[in-house]
Amino acid sequence: MSKKSELKGLKVAGSIIVLFILVWYHALFQIDLRKATWFDIVGTFCCLEFLYTGLFITSHDAMHGTVSTRYRRLNNAIGYICLSAYAWFDFRFMHEQHWRHHKNTGVPNKDPDFHNGRSIGFFSWYLNFMLEYMSVRQTMKMIVWTIILMFVFSVPMENMIVYMLVCGLCSSVRLFYFGTYVPHRPTVINGKFEQIMPWEKSKSANVSRWISFLCCYHFDYHWEHHRWPAVPWWELWEYKEMRKKTVS
Secondary structure, three states: OOHHHHHHHHHHHHHHHHHHHHHHHHHHHHOOOOOOOHHHHHHHHHHHHHHHHHHHHHHHHHHOOOOOOOOHHHHHHHHHHHHHHHHOOOHHHHHHHHHHHHHOOOOOOOOOOOOOOOOOOHHHHHHHHHHHHOOHHHHHHHHHHHHHHHHOOOOOHHHHHHHHHHHHHHHHHHHHHHHHHHHHOOOEEOOEEOOOOOHHHOOOOOOOHHHHHHHHOOOOOHHHHHHOOOOOHHHHHHHHHHHHHHHO
16 A cells, blocks of 8 residues: 555545544433434434445445555554444454455354354344354443433433434444445346355445445445455445456
């Protein structure tokens, strides 16, 4: 990664973190759900959900060492901050799980992102996906954080339910749908689906750069991500265009 790209990677990550903090603070500390306008309530929810997704995408780049290739400790620290803010996930554990996904893409019981080998239904796959990444320790951290916000900082419970629980879950559904379910879903032929889906069979969305960004920060350009895992999310669209020209 060039010095210019290195600086851009840090700027992009920093911008997402700062914007998240500002919107999160407004959502939890400044909005009164009984008095605020629907424009403020819904607009804040949509912005925050998108930024939650951005936090996870940034941590995902950190797992690939692309937030800062020159300063590994800084790269990992940013990944740790993003995952903690997202849902108190442990960066080291998530890093190990994610590289299991890359090394065993589309292999049931080896790829933590893949289905359980018995059902490729959306909800059963999503549940299996979530259970692979959640832990008792992470859940306890979330409970303690909720108690601190509620009793120390007097954040209303309804705000935490809407802007932390529901918002975070919506973000996880977005990430799962565009980054796992659609690109890695096996083809069904005569009622049977392929048991193994190596990364070469991953699907990639045929949408414009801006629609892809709004969907999931180019996470739907998933074939390109597996082909070039060292490319940060904000450069994936360029590799998508390059692939299009090569194929055509």
